[in-house]
Structure formats: structure tokens, C-alpha cells
Amino acid sequence: MHTTPPLLSGIAQVALASADPQKLVAFYRDTLGLPVLFETAGMTFFQSGATRLMIGPAQPGQSVGGDAVIYFEPRDWSAAEAALEGRGIAFLHPAQALQRAPGRELMLRPFRDPEGHHLALLGWRATA
Numbered sequence: 001m002h003t004t005p006p007l008l009s010g011i012a013q014v015a016l017a018s019a020d021p022q023k024l025v026a027f028y029r030d031t032l033g034l035p036v037l038f039e040t041a042g043m044t045f046f047q048s049g050a051t052r053l054m055i056g057p058a059q060p061g062q063s064v065g066g067d068a069v070i071y072f073e074p075r076d077w078s079a080a081e082a083a084l085e086g087r088g089i090a091f092l093h094p095a096q097a098l099q100r101a102p103g104r105e106l107m108l109r110p111f112r113d114p115e116g117h118h119l120a121l122l123g124w125r126a127t128a
Contacts, residue, residue: 001102003072007061007065009085010050010051011051012051012052013051013052013053013054014051014052014053014054014068014070015053015054015055015056016053016054016055016056016067017056017057017059017062017063017064017118018055018056018057018058018064018115019064019115020115021028021042021043021044021055021056021057023114023127024055024103024113024115025055027113027114028046028055028113029046030083030087031084031087031088031089032072034046034047034048035047037052042054042056042057043055043056043061044056048072049073053070064115064116064117065115065116065117065118066118067115067118068117068118069110069118069119069120070117070118070119070120071108071119071120071121071122072120072121072122073121073122073123074123077107077121077123077124077125078125079110081095081121082123084111084121089111090111091109091110091111092109092110092111092112093109093110094106094109095107095109095121095125096108096109100110100127103126103127104124104125104126104127105124105125105127106122106123106124106125107121107122107123107124107125108120108121108122109121
């Protein structure tokens with residue numbers, strides 16, 4: 001059987017429309033701690049792992065908040081969860097175990113940004 005390499009190598013960038021870009025930029029920079037790469041033409045670009053996140057003003061007729069979910073993978077689940085709670089993140093419910101493996105479990109914990117975009121922590125957490 002002949003296999004061809006995938007056409008796409010990954011997600012390069014995710015864009016969020018914002019009613020108040022500067023306020024939303026402050027949330028992603030100061031609360032979530034994402035590093036700013038650059039700003040241009042009213043848009044701010046962040047780096048999150050291998051993916052860029054762009055925040056810019058909503059265009060006429062464009063909704064803010066949408067139905068997409070951005071999942072952030074924490075380096076250390078417990079530290080990230082505690083730090084975000086300390087910075088005022090109101091998680092929507094307790095962390096849910098999606099999968100279990102010896103000594104660890106895949107966890108999900110959703111929250112929203114100030115404009116209602118759906119976000120979540122998603123990653124492995126050590127078990128006792």
C-alpha cells in the first residue's frame with residue numbers, strides 16, 4: 001500500500017475577533033502569560049507552542065466568541081491550574097479525566113476569556 005505524506009503539517013495560526021482588542025490582548029498576555037511576538041495593523045500576535053494566536057478587531061458582521069475551543073496544554077497541570085485560579089480565572093467546572101493510563105490521567109478544564117471565547121486546559125496530570 002502506497003502512503004503519501006500529509007498535505008498539512010499542523011495549525012500555524014488561530015485568529016480571534018475582538019470587540020475590545022487591547023483588553024483581550026491584556027488577558028492573553030497578563031493572565032495567561034502568552035508571549036507577544038509582534039503587533040501590526042491593529043492586530044497582536046502571540047506564540048503558544050508551535051501555533052501563533054492573533055487577536056484583532058472584529059470586522060463588520062463578524063461575531064465575537066464563536067463556537068471554536070482553544071485548548072492550552074500546561075507544562076505542569078497543577079501549577080498552571082493554581083496560577084490561573086490565582087489570576088482570577090473562573091473555571092466552568094472541576095477538571096474531568098478523559099483518559100487514564102498508569103500513573104497519569106488526561107484532564108480537561110474549561111474556562112472563557114473576557115469576551116466569551118471558549119478555552120480549556122487539556123493535558124496529562126500525574127496520579128498518586
